[in-house]
Amino acid sequence: MLKIKSKYLTTFKFASKKWSKLFVVTLALSACGQATNDVTTNYEQTYPTQKGGTLIDAMIGEPSGLIAMTAGEAAASAIASNIFNSLLKYDKNLELTGELAESWKISNDQKTITFTLKPNLKWADNKPLTSADVLFTWKLVTDEKTHTPYGSDYKLVTSAEAPDTRTFRVTYSQAYAPALESWAGLQILPQHLLKDQDINTTAFARHPVGSNYYQLDKWQDGERISLVRNPNATQGQANIDHLVSRFIPDKASQFLELLADNIDVMGLNPIQYARIIPARQDITNKIALYKELGNSYTYLGFNLKHQPFNDIKVRQAINYAIDKQELIDGVLLGLGEPVAAPYKPGTRWVNPELKPYPYDPNKAKALLREAGFVDTNGDGVLERNGKPFTFEILTNQNKEREMSAVLIQRRLKEVGIDVKIRVIEWASFISRFIKTGDFDAVVLGWSLSLDPDQYNIWHSSQQAPGQFNFIGYHNPKVDELLEQGRLELDPDKRMKIYHEFSKILLEDSPVVYLSAGYGLSAIHKRVKGIPNPAPPAGVSYNSYEWYIPEQLRRNEISQ
Amino acid sequence: MLSYLIKRVLWMIPLLVGISLISFFIMHLAPGDITATEASFNPKASEESRQKLRELYNLDKPVIVQYGLWLKRMSNLDFGTSFASHQRPVFLDRKDKDGNVAKGMIEEALPITLLINLLSLGLIISIALPLGVISAVKQNQLADRSITIFVFIGFAIPSFWLALLLMYWTGVLHSWLPISGLHSVGFEKLPWLFQQIDMLKHLALPVFISAITGLAGISLFVRNGMLDVLFQDYITTARAKGLSENTVIYGHALRNALLPLITLLGLSIPGLIGGSVIAESIFAIQGMGKIFYDAVLMRDFPVIMGILTIGSALTLLGNLFADLAYAWADPRVRRGVAT
Numbered sequence: 001m002l003k004i005k006s007k008y009l010t011t012f013k014f015a016s017k018k019w020s021k022l023f024v025v026t027l028a029l030s031a032c033g034q035a036t037n038d039v040t041t042n043y044e045q046t047y048p049t050q051k052g053g054t055l056i057d058a059m060i061g062e063p064s065g066l067i068a069m070t071a072g073e074a075a076a077s078a079i080a081s082n083i084f085n086s087l088l089k090y091d092k093n094l095e096l097t098g099e100l101a102e103s104w105k106i107s108n109d110q111k112t113i114t115f116t117l118k119p120n121l122k123w124a125d126n127k128p129l130t131s132a133d134v135l136f137t138w139k140l141v142t143d144e145k146t147h148t149p150y151g152s153d154y155k156l157v158t159s160a161e162a163p164d165t166r167t168f169r170v171t172y173s174q175a176y177a178p179a180l181e182s183w184a185g186l187q188i189l190p191q192h193l194l195k196d197q198d199i200n201t202t203a204f205a206r207h208p209v210g211s212n213y214y215q216l217d218k219w220q221d222g223e224r225i226s227l228v229r230n231p232n233a234t235q236g237q238a239n240i241d242h243l244v245s246r247f248i249p250d251k252a253s254q255f256l257e258l259l260a261d262n263i264d265v266m267g268l269n270p271i272q273y274a275r276i277i278p279a280r281q282d283i284t285n286k287i288a289l290y291k292e293l294g295n296s297y298t299y300l301g302f303n304l305k306h307q308p309f310n311d312i313k314v315r316q317a318i319n320y321a322i323d324k325q326e327l328i329d330g331v332l333l334g335l336g337e338p339v340a341a342p343y344k345p346g347t348r349w350v351n352p353e354l355k356p357y358p359y360d361p362n363k364a365k366a367l368l369r370e371a372g373f374v375d376t377n378g379d380g381v382l383e384r385n386g387k388p389f390t391f392e393i394l395t396n397q398n399k400e401r402e403m404s405a406v407l408i409q410r411r412l413k414e415v416g417i418d419v420k421i422r423v424i425e426w427a428s429f430i431s432r433f434i435k436t437g438d439f440d441a442v443v444l445g446w447s448l449s450l451d452p453d454q455y456n457i458w459h460s461s462q463q464a465p466g467q468f469n470f471i472g473y474h475n476p477k478v479d480e481l482l483e484q485g486r487l488e489l490d491p492d493k494r495m496k497i498y499h500e501f502s503k504i505l506l507e508d509s510p511v512v513y514l515s516a517g518y519g520l521s522a523i524h525k526r527v528k529g530i531p532n533p534a535p536p537a538g539v540s541y542n543s544y545e546w547y548i549p550e551q552l553r554r555n556e557i558s559q
Numbered sequence: 560m561l562s563y564l565i566k567r568v569l570w571m572i573p574l575l576v577g578i579s580l581i582s583f584f585i586m587h588l589a590p591g592d593i594t595a596t597e598a599s600f601n602p603k604a605s606e607e608s609r610q611k612l613r614e615l616y617n618l619d620k621p622v623i624v625q626y627g628l629w630l631k632r633m634s635n636l637d638f639g640t641s642f643a644s645h646q647r648p649v650f651l652d653r654k655d656k657d658g659n660v661a662k663g664m665i666e667e668a669l670p671i672t673l674l675i676n677l678l679s680l681g682l683i684i685s686i687a688l689p690l691g692v693i694s695a696v697k698q699n700q701l702a703d704r705s706i707t708i709f710v711f712i713g714f715a716i717p718s719f720w721l722a723l724l725l726m727y728w729t730g731v732l733h734s735w736l737p738i739s740g741l742h743s744v745g746f747e748k749l750p751w752l753f754q755q756i757d758m759l760k761h762l763a764l765p766v767f768i769s770a771i772t773g774l775a776g777i778s779l780f781v782r783n784g785m786l787d788v789l790f791q792d793y794i795t796t797a798r799a800k801g802l803s804e805n806t807v808i809y810g811h812a813l814r815n816a817l818l819p820l821i822t823l824l825g826l827s828i829p830g831l832i833g834g835s836v837i838a839e840s841i842f843a844i845q846g847m848g849k850i851f852y853d854a855v856l857m858r859d860f861p862v863i864m865g866i867l868t869i870g871s872a873l874t875l876l877g878n879l880f881a882d883l884a885y886a887w888a889d890p891r892v893r894r895g896v897a898t
Binding site: 054056061062064144148149150151200201203206207218221222223224226244246247250252253256257259260262425426427430431432456464465466467 | 589590591592594605606607608609610611612615640641643646647659661662667668671723726727730731734737738739740741742744746747840841842843844845849853856857858
């Protein structure tokens with residue numbers, strides 16, 4: 001039977017009768033909707049864990065499909081990770097642990113990894129999940145016909161086999177340390193549903209069947225994706241019954257939806273987090289703020305093939321001349337951390353001895369003088385061999401990067417460097433400037449990777465157009481360490497290698513690390529069980545344990 | 560008349576080819592392709608795999624060859640599939656052998672955009688017509704001045720700003736109207752009547768916002784048209800006959816003043832399918848403006864070309880209809896066409 005719990009009528013009167021008829025007709029129709037919770041609801045008291053309820057979040061884009069290997073966007077992987085499992089995952093302290101795999105063993109020559117799957121795994125449609133599915137997924141991601149940019153890690157596997165239903169074994173031609181991590185990034189797909197399908201066009205992408213906490217309930221095109229708890233989930237049962245992701249491209253609209261109680265979770269920008277929400281008691285009564293370590297850092301990167309950035313003294317001088325704390329305070333409103341290595345703070349890969357370059361304009365000036373830069377004509381800009389020190393910083397349309405560039409411009413002017421800023425749309429930026437190497441300096445971001453291997457970014461062999469060492473960094477010692485790091489599977493020995501690597505990188509200063517911003521989110525206080533403060537893996541690592549007490553649930557239209 | 564019509568329609572074909580050729584080349588002037596998007600700037604995505612994607616999409620071929628391939632497909636009315644959206648068909652739904660339907664991007668977005676724009680056009684006309692008439696009749700008096708100021712404020716006001724304010728006022732402060740989207744969560748469980756009401760409530764703000772900016776154009780057009788007509792001899796004659804002022808204004812003056820409006824409406828047909836990026840983003844509506852904007856950012860060439868082609872075809876058709884309607888309404892033009 002159909003029952004509508006809350007219903008209220010709204011009428012809308014408009015001042016002028018003459019020409020507002022249509023307007024009134026559209027607006028004044030009665031409707032049923034969801035009433036906001038009573039303001040006196042006590043969110044602060046403790047409630048016992050309860051199953052059920054609906055959690056609604058907002059994302060800015062709609063996924064094109066839910067097969068992560070072919071979709072590629074952030075929206076797709078966010079939703080797909082609730083539906084599919086990988087062999088491994090990162091735990092709350094960002095250490096690798098088994099997900100579908102119960103255990104894994106690395107052979108003595110470090111070339112073979114043998115995974116043992118947990119017993120009695122099942123797909124949401126009740127079919128057994130076996131190592132044959134893992135093998136099938138590996139074949140898909142390495143298939144030449146699959147439209148995926150993520151195949152390269154898996155193509156290093158020389159042979160893969162599934163000798164029995166619970167064993168999956170891969171062999172590499174030589175030891176490859178990031179291999180293990182790569183198995184945390186490959187979501188296992190069901191062979192029985194995809195066997196004869198073209199993975200690039202299959203309808204499965206919009207009707208996925210997985211093995212994780214949730215399964216697809218309904219995909220309302222252009223509006224939302226609803227997930228429902230998967231009774232066969234391989235990782236146990238989540239507390240919340242329904243997860244709804246609404247697609248709201250505009251952050252301001254998302255924020256209004258949050259204020260109106262229509263969504264429970266959204267990512268915030270620093271202004272919303274630090275200024276708007278804390279100033280409003282009515283909002284802080286029902287919304288809780290969370291901050292966690294972000295996933296990326298912003299940097300100023302030099303084109304090392306251009307004069308004068310090939311000179312280490314110039315790079316170090318610029319590093320000393322930039323006040324990183326000012327950038328964090330000004331751009332991120334204090335919601336970020338300085339970094340001295342390209343790794344996530346708090347993880348074992350960060351070398352604790354390294355400190356970012358302090359702000360020291362005098363040292364910067366001295367270094368520039370040593371490099372041969374003097375202001376000969378008294379115009380405030382340094383010259384060398386009669387040529388003024390002037391360069392252009394390129395960045396893409398990203399407010400925080402633009403603001404960082406402006407602050408850098410001012411600080412460099414103080415030491416006598418004239419900086420111009422140019423902001424370009426992303427695809428043009430990459431194709432016209434990065435690929436062709438036609439730039440002096442860029443403000444961009446890299447992710448703070450969980451696996452320490454950064455061969456693709458810093459190794460001197462990765463400089464061809466389209467590869468990621470586009471700044472042209474070349475240091476034989478770093479090359480050697482990066483190669484060693486890939487061959488070493490022992491975490492402690494590996495750690496030493498990467499500590500050494502970060503030390504040289506910091507000294508060489510091919511990029512100036514600017515800041516690593518926090519991930520900021522607002523979650524409605526009706527949602528309980530959220531870890532605070534967030535562990536390194538972030539607040540949502542245990543979202544299956546979150547729950548919404550019955551008294552605090554939205555008045556839902558129910559059947 | 561029939562031969563005129565056939566001639567006009569046949570002329571559209573070379574015109575469309577020309578438009579598509581120019582669009583195709585301009586589109587390729589912008590640097591970058593689908594493999595240079597943000598998601599692909601990921602060290603896990605190797606250059607070889609991206610090169611492979613480029614080959615799969617024929618992006619490694621010269622532009623003129625790519626255009627040839629596109630034209631060949633188009634000659635079968637095949638708009639192709641999107642690069643960025645998991646090979647979704649650009650225009651119409653596609654059924655695979657198992658009966659699964661892949662929804663066409665334009666087929667899905669167009670009705671929503673059309674609905675909003677038609678509703679707002681209806682609203683604009685029903686408001687702007689009387690405003691224009693009042694303005695003309697009370698020329699340079701208080702009513703005229705206030706109406707002109709009002710419509711210009713509507714025209715000049717940044718619509719995203721007004722939209723956010725109204726969303727806050729009607730959605731957050733008073734819970735009168737939903738804030739964004741087209742349907743409530745749980746929409747499918749509502750009875751039919753409530754579904755319609757739910758949808759109308761969601762449409763109210765987007766329609767209002769898109770109408771308020773369009774008032775100025777039509778109301779001033781009507782005002783000027785009326786002013787031209789009001790001092791014609793036949794109006795003086797009508798008044799001299801002793802007809803009531805209402806009959807003079809609405810029966811004689813307005814009918815003639817409205818003629819140019821037909822052209823204006825014909826020209827607004829491409830606008831009807833165009834949609835607005837800003838309004839659609841703010842109200843979280845997946846309409847034509849939003850998919851076109853996203854396609855441009857992603858360098859999703861088949862989608863860009865699909866929308867441009869359908870847009871230009873409709874523009875040409877719109878012109879044709881406007882001309883025909885004009886001929887139907889105005890005997891002087893009709894005689895010109897016939898000869």
